[in-house]
Each structure stands twice: as C-alpha cells, then as structure tokens.
Amino acid sequence: MKNTARPLSCMALMVLALAVTSCGSVPPVTTTASVTAPAMRQLATVRVGPSVTETALLSSMPGAQILSFDREGGYAVVSLPAAQQNLQAAGLVSGRLQALDATLVTLEPDLDVAVQSDDEAESMGITTWAGGITTWAGGITTWAGGLSFLAGTNLNGALSYLSQLGIPEAHKLVPELGKGVKVAVLDTGVDLNHALIKSRLDTVSDWDYIGNDAVPQEEQAASGTSSKYGHGTGVAGVILQVAPNATLMTYRVLRPDGSGPLSYVVQAIDRAVTNGAQIINLSLGITTNSSALNTVIARAVEKGVLVVNSSGNTGTAGMVYPGQNVGSTMFPKGSGLIAVGSVGTTLKKSKFSSYAKNMSLTSFGENVLTAFPGTRIVSASGTSFAAPAVSGALALALSTGRAQPTTLSTDLLNSTTPNLDPTYNGGLGTGTLNVYNLVRNYR
Known part of the structure; x- marks a missing residue:
C-alpha cells in the first residue's frame, strides 16, 4: 500500500476501504497480537x-x-x-x-473483514495541532481561518476544496449546523478526548464491540502489526467539518488493524437505529453480498435512516457492498442507501477510487484535512473520507427541520456539481457533492 508523509511527521498509516471476502478470495486478514479473533460463526x-x-x-x-x-x-x-x-x-x-x-x-x-491490500489504498500524513481547537464546532470559517495551526499551503488547499463543496455558504444558510441530528459512525472507534470532537459525542449510546464495553476509544495496534489507527477519528472529523453541531454516535466494530466480524457491523446498525440515528456512516465494505447486512440496512432505510457507504479503493470498476446494491430492487436509487466515490479538486476520479454505473455521487477524498488521535490533524486520502462529507451534508440538511428522509437522497443526487472526467463520468454518479445546492432546497 502507498504511504504519504507530511513535513512535520515521520508517521504514516494506511486506512481502509474495507473488504469482507469469501473464503480464499483475498489475502489473509492480519490480526493484531492484542486481540483474539472470535471463532467463525x-x-x-x-x-x-x-x-x-x-x-x-x-x-x-x-x-x-x-x-x-x-x-x-x-x-x-x-x-x-x-x-x-x-x-x-x-x-x-x-x-x-x-x-x-x-x-x-x-x-x-460470519466472515472477518479486512482492508483492501491495494497499492492505491487510503493514507494519512500526520502533523501536530498547535491551536485553534476551541472553534472547530463553530463553523468551517473559524476552524480553517486561523494560521496558528496550518501551514499556508495546507490552509489554501483546505479552503479550496471546502469552497468547492459550498460549505461556507451552506453554513451561513443553515446556522443550526447540524444541531439535533444524530450520525452513527461505525469504524475503528474515535479518540473520545480529542478537543475537536469530544463535545459532540453521544456517550450514552456508544458501544465498543471489539472491547465489549461502552468506551469506543481508538486503540493502537501491537508493535510490529498492521495499524489503521486514527481512521475512525478522521471520519468523525470530516462529518463535523460539514455539520459542526451534529451529534456523533460511535460504534467500534473494527480492530486496530482495520478488521472485525460482519456480525459486529450488523449489531451496530441495529443498535444505531434503535438509539435514534438519522444517518449511518459506513466507511467500510464487503466484497460479497450479505443477506444479513442487507436486511438490517433495509430496516434502517424503511425507518427513515440514511446509510452512506464509501465505494472502495481498488481504482477499478465495481464497488464494495453494501454500496454495490444501490439501484437494486431492494435499494433503488434515492432509497436512502448512498454509495460515494472520490474525486480530486479537478472533479476527476481519484486514482484509487472504485467506480460503477450505479454509484450515487462523489466527494473530495484527496488530501482532506481532519482530526487524528492525540489532538492532532491529518491530511487524509481515500473514499473513506469522501463518504463522511456526504453524511455531514445530510445532517446539515436535516437540521433545517424541512428536509424529509424520504426525499433527501433524491435531493442530494439532484444538487451535485457535474464531474469533469471524460473517461469515468459514466461511473461517478450524478456528480460531486455540493452542500450549498443541497441545503438551499430547504431555506
């Protein structure tokens, strides 16, 4: 897998576009030394x-x-x-x-899940956060407007893609900023003490399926083992940039190496729906269709919950499940299951992004600034970081009190900015997320 690093750090880590596999179809899962995988069920x-x-x-x-x-x-x-x-x-x-x-x-x-072993999979470059932490939840202008924690080049890059998504204008139009909307994050956990995130966590509903307790804190992998540390924190950070006042429900379903049983994902979706989640972010996936997973997602959608899934990082045709089911009889387009691919600021497909004719839409998944454990920030790339921008946009829309879950998916698809990729446009959905275009349907 490809690693990238930033000047202030010698650390880099690979993060996921999860693939659950049928027996023998991908390389074996690497399990951390500190966690014992459950027997196959x-x-x-x-x-x-x-x-x-x-x-x-x-x-x-x-x-x-x-x-x-x-x-x-x-x-x-x-x-x-x-x-x-x-x-x-x-x-x-x-x-x-x-x-x-x-x-x-x-x-x-009950297959174990594993990160895709592709050279173009997701990566993070870690840098140190040096200030400006108190205004993260106050809107993107105040978060990204201080030079105290970002080099000028990083700041300019951040403002560029945030502006292209229409976030500053959307925040002015929707001062609720996602308030009152619950977004469930099923991932490696979250840094529960991160200054940019901790005030937005629903600690009553959270659960750690890996540790079997109510503290879904991200954990470091054992020394010498594969690590996806920081993935869930990064996903949470992207959601809060788009919807700063949204409430995050955190479910740790993946070990530090980025793997975990499908049964944990099924249980977490069920728990999230029961606890009132309005949006579920799945920056993970499986390469085989699963009746169990489809069943709980169908239940969520029927109850008005929107489920957002990253498309995968193979760079080739065909998305991971459940997103691959978009457009099927069970999940027709606009049903509430949304598959998200990645583009760069040129609005062309990211090299790593999977694509398909039934993809819903794209968002920016290249060099996205977000949170990392230890009160740090990262520049992250991958479809896992494109999907949560869509989850945040949906939360922003719902906080207006006028968006309806039954029509919000369709409104989302109809509000995008056209992609500019002559080669892959047929596999990139209706276009790239435009948050301002979406929310002005309701204001």
Whole structure:
C-alpha cells in the first residue's frame, strides 16, 4: 500500500476501504497480537411471524445469539456457533422452528473483514495541532481561518476544496449546523478526548464491540502489526467539518488493524437505529453480498435512516457492498442507501477510487484535512473520507427541520456539481457533492 508523509511527521498509516471476502478470495486478514479473533460463526437471516418472540426463537436454536430482531418488520438476524455448520445441527429445519412461524431465508458465514491490500489504498500524513481547537464546532470559517495551526499551503488547499463543496455558504444558510441530528459512525472507534470532537459525542449510546464495553476509544495496534489507527477519528472529523453541531454516535466494530466480524457491523446498525440515528456512516465494505447486512440496512432505510457507504479503493470498476446494491430492487436509487466515490479538486476520479454505473455521487477524498488521535490533524486520502462529507451534508440538511428522509437522497443526487472526467463520468454518479445546492432546497 502507498504511504504519504507530511513535513512535520515521520508517521504514516494506511486506512481502509474495507473488504469482507469469501473464503480464499483475498489475502489473509492480519490480526493484531492484542486481540483474539472470535471463532467463525454462521449468520442466519430468519423470517418471523407476528407471534414469534426472541425467547422462543432462541429456544429453537441452541447456542444462538440474536443480532437484530424486528417482529414488526418480520425478520431476525441470528449468530450461530461455529460447530453448527449445517442446518440440521442448527435446528433451522426442525419442527421447533417451523412451529414458531419462522422460516430460514439464508445462512452465511460470519466472515472477518479486512482492508483492501491495494497499492492505491487510503493514507494519512500526520502533523501536530498547535491551536485553534476551541472553534472547530463553530463553523468551517473559524476552524480553517486561523494560521496558528496550518501551514499556508495546507490552509489554501483546505479552503479550496471546502469552497468547492459550498460549505461556507451552506453554513451561513443553515446556522443550526447540524444541531439535533444524530450520525452513527461505525469504524475503528474515535479518540473520545480529542478537543475537536469530544463535545459532540453521544456517550450514552456508544458501544465498543471489539472491547465489549461502552468506551469506543481508538486503540493502537501491537508493535510490529498492521495499524489503521486514527481512521475512525478522521471520519468523525470530516462529518463535523460539514455539520459542526451534529451529534456523533460511535460504534467500534473494527480492530486496530482495520478488521472485525460482519456480525459486529450488523449489531451496530441495529443498535444505531434503535438509539435514534438519522444517518449511518459506513466507511467500510464487503466484497460479497450479505443477506444479513442487507436486511438490517433495509430496516434502517424503511425507518427513515440514511446509510452512506464509501465505494472502495481498488481504482477499478465495481464497488464494495453494501454500496454495490444501490439501484437494486431492494435499494433503488434515492432509497436512502448512498454509495460515494472520490474525486480530486479537478472533479476527476481519484486514482484509487472504485467506480460503477450505479454509484450515487462523489466527494473530495484527496488530501482532506481532519482530526487524528492525540489532538492532532491529518491530511487524509481515500473514499473513506469522501463518504463522511456526504453524511455531514445530510445532517446539515436535516437540521433545517424541512428536509424529509424520504426525499433527501433524491435531493442530494439532484444538487451535485457535474464531474469533469471524460473517461469515468459514466461511473461517478450524478456528480460531486455540493452542500450549498443541497441545503438551499430547504431555506
């Protein structure tokens, strides 16, 4: 993978466009020495009738754990022990399950997730934050307007892409700045003490699925192992630049090496919806379609939650899932599932960005300034940092009180700035995010 560094740091780290794989389709996952990966389990998506209870379902499936249960929606997603490798052993074809008015839809492995091992994957160049931290949440003008913490060249670059996104004008039009809107970030965790982020965290709803506690703090990888440290903090920072007053719900579903079971993502989406998330940011993905993942995302969308997914960093045709499902029968364009690719300030496809005919839109994913653990900032590149700009724009729009989730996705796609890439325009969606064009629909 390609590393980039900035003058004030000798550190660089690779960050993700996550890929969950079927057995043998990508290089093995590198697991940090400090974390023991759970034994392989199976994920069962089950259709349930109106009389089915969680207790009754568990009693019919020995050793099972319910990840998501929605009797009103008529489904459950269940995790089964590794030893139960066939339907009979799992009790899924037994009379007990059938008697519950429950039917198995799919059974799939709970695959581990892994960063793509592509040379053009995401990278961060780390520098030291030297001041100006108190005005981060007050709007982009005050955050990016102080020379106390950015070299002039970095400042000019930041102001350039922020201006192209229409953020300064959008902030003037929407002084709420995302207030009252909850955005769930499913990632490696967040630096909970970062001065630019800590006042915007919903610490009541947060959860760490890796550590199994309520403190989703990013953790360093063990010495000598692969590290994606700072990825979640960077994603959170981008959201808050666009919607400074939004509330972040943080769910740590990935280890420090950027990997984690799909079941954690399923559980976190379910928890986020239950806790009132209006937007879910998934700067991660899988390379195989997953019924369990599709089911919980469909439930979220039906409840008016917008789900934003980065397209992936292979630089080639075809996005990662769930974004690859945009335009499908389950997730037609405008449904609330949004797939985001990356362009540079020339409005041409980033070399690393995956692309596809069914992509929703693009945003800037090259040299994006954002937060990094330890009260630092970074210049980050990758589709993982394009997606949260869209999540922030949606939060800004919702904070007006006039945007409706059922039509907001369509408004988003209709408000973009046309891309200028003659080679890839057919695979870059409707254009590049224009935050001002979006929010002026409501003001």
